[in-house]
Amino acid sequence: MAQDGIGARVARKEDKRFITGKGRYVDDMRVAGMKHVAFVRSPYAHAKVGGIDTEQARNMPGVLAVLTGSELVADGIGNLICGWMVHSKDGTPMNMGAWPALAPDVVRFVGQAVAMVIAETRGEARDAADVVAVEWEELPTITDPAKALTDGAPQLHPEAKGNLIYDWEIGDKAAADKALSEAAHVTRMEIVNNRLVPNAMEPRAALAQYDAADDHFTLWTTSQNPHVARLVLSAFYNVAPEHKLRVIAPDVGGGFGSKIFIYPEEVACLWAARKTGLAVKWTGDRSEAFLTDAHGRDHVTVAEMAFDANNRITAFKVDTIANFGAYMSLFSSSVPTYLYATLLSGQYDIPTIHCNVRGVYTNTAPVDAYRGAGRPEATYVVERMMETAARELGVAPPELRRTNFIREFPHQTPVIMNYDAGDYEASLSAALSASDYAGFGERKAEAARRGKLRGIGLSCYIEACGIAPSQAVGSLGAGVGLWESAEVRVNPVGTIEVLTGSHSHGQGHETTFAQLVAERLGVPIDNVSIVHGDTDKVQFGMGTYGSRSGAVGMSAISKAIDKVEAKAKKLAAHLLEAAEGDIEIADGEVRVAGTDKKLGWHEVCLAAYTAHNLPEGMEPGLKEGSFYDPANFTFPAGAYVCEVEVDPDTGHTEIIQFVAADDFGRVINPMIVEGQVHGGIAQGVGQAILEGCVYDPESGQLITASYNDYAMPRAHDLPSFKVSTTETICPSNPIGMKGCGEAGAIGTPPAVINAITDAIDNNDLAMPATPEKVWRALRAGATPMRQAAE
Known part of the structure; x- marks a missing residue:
């Protein structure tokens, strides 16, 4: 390295x-x-x-x-x-x-x-x-997506009768219905994923x-x-x-997608x-x-999950109403369909899945992709269902998940996705160990002596990143291909400019992209500059979203480096009178392996541009470009554990501990990855307990239109996170990366809500779990499902 x-x-x-x-x-x-x-x-x-x-x-x-x-x-x-x-x-x-x-x-x-x-x-x-x-x-106005579909509701567009954008489905409805009717146990829930404002x-x-x-x-x-x-x-x-x-x-x-x-x-x-x-x-x-600005989330879902007598999931059926707001934005149609329903298998081997999605117009701001874009919504449904099912079945939540984990790869889900690699047990074990999950009972008893209610919740997420093979997304209706481009320009003195069609809005690409070049060509990263964001400098590119900058953008750079490296080795072999296969590039040198014959990297680069002594047929210069079209999505996954204390007198929730164990494949810069996870967890906590976009149902006015009314997470709302990574190399790109930019926002909300509902002994709690909502849920008493489990 x-x-x-x-x-x-x-x-x-x-x-x-x-x-x-x-x-x-x-x-x-x-x-x-x-x-x-x-x-x-x-x-x-x-x-x-x-x-x-x-x-x-x-x-x-x-x-x-x-x-x-x-x-x-x-x-x-x-x-x-x-x-x-x-x-x-x-x-x-x-x-x-x-x-x-x-x-x-x-x-x-x-x-x-x-x-x-x-x-x-x-x-x-x-x-x-x-x-x-x-x-x-x-x-007349309408802001409620379910009511927008009813007869007599105000109509927004003449093109959309009944305010319906589409009524879409994926999976086998008949098989799901049959499995539900034959199940030993069925968990049923209505789940709301609250609307968010991105707030870049x-x-x-x-x-x-x-x-x-x-x-x-x-x-x-x-x-x-x-x-x-x-x-x-x-x-x-x-x-x-x-x-x-x-x-x-x-x-x-x-940006976070907005x-x-x-x-x-x-x-x-x-x-x-x-x-x-x-x-x-x-x-x-x-x-x-x-x-x-385009808002995020805003789903209302009814879900049913069927289990056999051995607590194995036999079917999962989901019905979702997705609020699109007043207009369809650039990617909005794909978010509650191909970026949501295709992830409803989660980390679990579910033989039958059916999902129906109705997209709806309302008199609210347009809704489109927001950090995670469909995957947080899917994970919230899956992981609230899994935690609830464990309580109803009287099974420890980790064990129910282990019973249903996918353990053989590649794995074809019933909803398009083919998971290429993963080790979900490793992430869960790491998270349980780091959180001292086994010792929770003692901590709960100690909190009770102080008059606090302590709860613990799990979330095992998976997402699809590196969006995605152009032919695949084209067949699903995408209007563009989702490849990426790169050009690597080596200057005569050996410095390097990388032109990438990806873009950065805070992820640290100027560092991580340069680290890849440093690794491959043996130059200091200060000798590498990254050029992006200008259509007159970079011919074309597909930008940054869906954690694609690394897995797709850096793979395009890697392919371009392959070409630069091959040409540099051919030239060096000619200059050093050696075989190309014996040439290695490292530490600022180009040398013949096993000998003391070598040239400085800058000497080879200068030779390429002076062109005084080139191999026959070689063009001068050292500049190569590449387009990379991914072979598959990538599938980051992980396990999160949240531990909370609730004040029964006020409903105030304090997050005592938050543990994240993620599998991002190969990690380029651990410090940057940790920062991405921290930021994502903060956004996930925000959605779970603080943030919620509210419209007046009569006038359509945005009530939460400023920071006086829309509660963003602050430092005192968050603990010090414990984060770690496990690693399974992604086989579908040359670097082995999976992506890390959205994971925290995906896995966090269900972990937090699972912890709070565990603490208050009431599963009927919607995001954001504000003190008032928690206080009211406490006074409503234990839910029938918890009583049944006990």
């Missing part, structure tokens, strides 16, 4: 600029003549847009233009799209309602934009936006510039996938030709830049983020 190569705990290279205030975010960008944008947003969740009087706003100080939705539509700007086609079980395509970047006639959620003001300063633009007079005709550190922003001389557009944007943004903006929205549009995503301050998508503001700013000839910038504030 190189000193700072794979497996080394190397400090992040990019942190120097971040912690010294030298990061460059979209709001830091300035271009000559730049003006500022403010949007006129709907105060209503559902309303017709009548006349828009812009005269007073146009006469405000500093105002240069006021543009409306009717003008945008008249200029032929296309509607926002969903890029993954899902068909209902009857074969009909999903019902996608029209979503213009500025609404010309109807708004469908609070905060939807109908006009934009361009002014000299941000303050002047906002002041003018406040006086744009819109004639509103308020319409950096609000979304867009800076658009149009150069009339070259008929060329530039967009700086807070994006996780700038190349896909360029593709969609050009091919579907008719904003600019692809070869005339440059998209730059500089430093991006967090910055994958194309948003109306980006479309509107590009359109406005050409229409007015002005460079225009919009930076969202936190209120706009709450109202308009």
Whole structure:
């Protein structure tokens, strides 16, 4: 292993600029003549847009233009799209309602934009936006996804009768029903996965510039996938030709999935830049983020799990209503289908699974991928069911899981996924040992003497990452392939530039990607620079989400390094008069194995560019590119143990201990991995006990629209985590990686809720488990299922 190569705990290279205030975010960008944008947003969740009087706003100080939705539509700007086609079980395509970047006639959620003001300063633009007079005709609203499907519910889109987007299924319903009818025991639950607001550190922003001389557009944007943004903006929205549009995503301050998508503001700013000839910038504030950023989760599920007399699962049946909000976002259709239902096998050998999903429109912000995207929802259903079943059956929760673990690989689940490698027993054993699970009874008794209720809960998660083979996702309706690209440029002095189509919004790619290069080519990571986020520098790429940057992005880099290495060895063999098979590259040298014959790495690189003495037929230079299309998803997995104390007088929950044992395959930088797990656990704790997005059911107003009402986790809400990794090498990519970015947010919520329900002896508890909810559950008494188990 190189000193700072794979497996080394190397400090992040990019942190120097971040912690010294030298990061460059979209709001830091300035271009000559730049003006500022403010949007006129709907105060209503559902309303017709009548006349828009812009005269007073146009006469405000500093105002240069006021543009409306009717003008945008008249200029032929296309509607926002969903890029993954899902068909209902009857074969009909999903019902996608029209979503213009500025609404010309109807708004469908609070905060939807109908006009934009361009002014000299941000303050002047906002002041003018406040006086744009819109004639509103308020319409009935619906925010509850189940009620949205009922007869007589307010209708959002003419394209979606009954507010139904699709009625989709996977698996064998008849076999599941038969197994349930013949089961020795059936666990049944209704499970709600609460809606969340992503809350990235950096609000979304867009800076658009149009150069009339070259008929060329530039967009700086807070994006996780700038190349896909360029593709969609050009091919579907008719904003600019692809070869005339440059998209730059500089430093991006967090995303968690919410910055994958194309948003109306980006479309509107590009359109406005050409229409007015002005460079225009919009930076969202936190209120706009709450109202308009894509939200996450929001499922209502009824689940049934069948067991035989030996406590083996025989079938699992799930019915889910997924709230999509007012419009379909870029990946939204796939989240409650192919990213959710396909993971309902969990870590367990379940012979029969059936899942039915109905996607629904409501007068709420659009819902799309949020850290984990479907896998947290699936894991929550599976692991709440497993813990509940253990209680009903009177079996220790670890033992019920062990009884049903998959133990032979590869394993084909009944719901598409083929798990390639894993050792679930190893993770569970590591977590139980680290948490002293066996000694919990003594700790519970000690807590009782102090008047506290102590509980412990498990969660064994699995997720599908490295999304995914292009042919496979294409067959399931994806509008793009999900490969990745890379180019490795070795300079004449031996320094290296890596151009990657992946992107970073805080994961540390500039360090981990460089560690791979250091490992393979024997150079210090300070001699490696990572270039990403600019469509004029990197030809194409698919961005970062679904923990794909390592398994897919780094695999593309690895393939490009293979080509560089082969060429360098061929050249060195020629220069050293040796066989290519005897050449090795390490520690800044290229040498003949078993001899003292060697050249410095820089000498070989210079020789490639001087081209004075090349092997016959070899081209000068040392630059190679590669596209990598994964052979399979990757399947990180792990076991989490949460231990809590509940105050019976107040319902307050304190997390006393949290243990995570994860299998991420090969780990590049353990320090960065631990940071990713810590952050994910914090988000999972937030969902479990603090965070919950609430709309007023009558008006459709977002009640939790600020940090006064939406409770983010703080340091005092979290313990010191105990994290560790086990390792099974992923066989489907050249590095053996599985991915780590989402695990904490996936495995944590069920572990926390399982622990709290264990403490209070009441299984009827929904997220977020606030003190009030816990207090009320305590006073409701033990649930029948616990009494039955006892």
